[in-house]
Amino acid sequence: MNSKHLQVNIADVANQLFAGKAVSLTVPGSKGQMQILPNHEPLISTLKKGEVVVKDTDAQKHKFEIKGGLLEVANNSATVLVAEQF
């Protein structure tokens, strides 16, 4: 299953902040910044304070400041759960 796009969902407890297709996703992982591209292997990681950047299919960048959170990548979709504390 090869795909050019990555389904990205970013949500905090009350709202969905971003949902859509993206070319890349950059997150501040607790072990260092990382970039997720389409067809990434399944992964779960915690996130630290920093900036989440989503590059959508029109090469437009969406930025979100987070204080911490969790990242899950599976089946070509990435989910970022934003949380207040870590």
Added chain:
Amino acid sequence: MASLKQLKEKRQSINKTRKVTRAMEAVSAVKMRKSQEMAISAKPYAEAALRILLNIADAESFIKNPLVSPMSSGKTGVLLITSDKGLAGSLNSAVLKKAQKVLSEIANSDVVAISLGRRGNDFFKRKGIEVSLYQENKNDEVTEEEMKTITEKILEIHLSGQTKEWFVIYTNFKSTFEQDPQILKLFPLSKESIQELINSIAPEKGKFSEPEKSYTPSSHTIEAETEKDVVSFLVPMLANIIIYHSLLESKASEHSARMVAMKNATDKAGEISHLLQLQFNKARQAAITREVSEITSGIEAMK
């Protein structure tokens, strides 16, 4: 038979009541919509968190987490979510009945109670159970922050080893006309209870319902050092989500129950008002007939 004046006044007062109940119905309808929307916008987050947790539920650090591993002895914790105000049909009594059922099997001294909403608090008081934390359920726009006080209290009590299990008793919103009181086991957390939660998150019918989705668990790479972090991050967070979600469900239920109750009251008031109008007309007609016959008999007598 009541006098004309009495009937008239009674009808007027019923009409006023009808206006009030109708206004309350409209207000509840708007509030219901809002709470439903809130519950829905919180859904993706809850779903994702549950899904992630489900995927790592077999990990060793998950099973060993103090919030997951079952405890053999301790008290039973109960978080009771009710509304602050009445006039919502059988909503609160249904929740309290459920609570009663749980509590009847446990001695009062073995209960650790937290109440969210005045009705629940009164219930505990009546039963003579000490309430560890009481929060009003007034605000319609609940924030996650407010929930944290409750979650933290529960975690504090549970982690100190006082309790062996925790239940959340709340009203599950199924549809505008159907709300179910429900008992949810919060701690100890298990794979089954997570699965159950995923299924219970979406309303069954109505605007926001969705067909049931199935999740295919896949094996994830978790960096060995962070696995523990992920678990110790997710489990307390999940508790917060569950409580937040139960509250949103209860809110939506409260408003729809009130809306339906007020609709019934409005309909009934209309009916009574109509009956009184008929009675009033009859009484007036009777009075007129009586007067006419008095006059005619007076004329007869004068002849």
